[in-house]
Amino acid sequence: xxxxxxxxVGLIGWKYADRxxxxxxxxxxxxxxxxxxxxxxxxxxxxxxxxxxxQRFTHNVGVALLSALIFFPFxxxxxxxxxxxxxxxxxxxxxxxxxxxxAPIGFRPFLPFSDALLNFGVFPFVKRGTVAQVLSVPxxxxxxxxxxxxxxxxxxxxxxxxAALRINxxxx
Numbered sequence: 001x002x003x004x005x006x007x008x009v010g011l012i013g014w015k016y017a018d019r020x021x022x023x024x025x026x027x028x029x030x031x032x033x034x035x036x037x038x039x040x041x042x043x044x045x046x047x048x049x050x051x052x053x054x055q056r057f058t059h060n061v062g063v064a065l066l067s068a069l070i071f072f073p074f075x076x077x078x079x080x081x082x083x084x085x086x087x088x089x090x091x092x093x094x095x096x097x098x099x100x101x102x103a104p105i106g107f108r109p110f111l112p113f114s115d116a117l118l119n120f121g122v123f124p125f126v127k128r129g130t131v132a133q134v135l136s137v138p139x140x141x142x143x144x145x146x147x148x149x150x151x152x153x154x155x156x157x158x159x160x161x162x163a164a165l166r167i168n169x170x171x172x
Contacts, residue, residue, distance in 0.1 A: 001098055002126055002143060005150035006033045009090050015082020015158045018075070023078060023165055028071050029087055035067050036091045059095060059107040064088040099125045 010033030011026070020023040036058040057063070068081075068088040075081050092109050099121030100106055106119030124142035125134050155162070 008150040008154035011154045013087040018080045053116045060111045097123045
């Protein structure tokens with residue numbers, strides 16, 4: 001999945017978990033919802049060594065929980081903290097549903113306790129690469145599905161809270 005559906009789920013989590021609907025909490029929820037894909041930023045730094053591939057280190061329950069716990073001091077309410085944990089775990093659940101076409105198929109959500117690769121691919125995979133690959137018809141269909149099933153409903157569901165952010169500058 002692209003970052004869009006993950007960010008949309010972070011937005012929905014913010015709506016329901018942070019009763020104050022602060023901008024700070026919104027950024028934290030969206031950041032945590034997308035954080036497991038930070039490994040993409042490591043590729044330009046290290047090249048593409050065999051030990052570094054997408055989802056190897058960042059897509060597991062331990063990293064998800066740790067990433068949420070790091071941001072606990074910035075969220076005062078227990079409800080927001082629990083919501084942040086759920087949002088961190090949501091990334092793994094969402095990625096389990098994507099058709100994986102690259103070896104190894106699936107990822108290891110329970111590392112270091114289990115080496116089991118999991119994948120229940122039903123959602124189309126978005127290919128990365130050349131401009132032609134990114135703009136291919138299958139990719140555009142997959143991105144359209146992501147926008148239609150995740151982003152648009154999240155924006156509609158959160159429209160009042162988003163509008164209030166623009167009106168109420170004191171929520172910073």
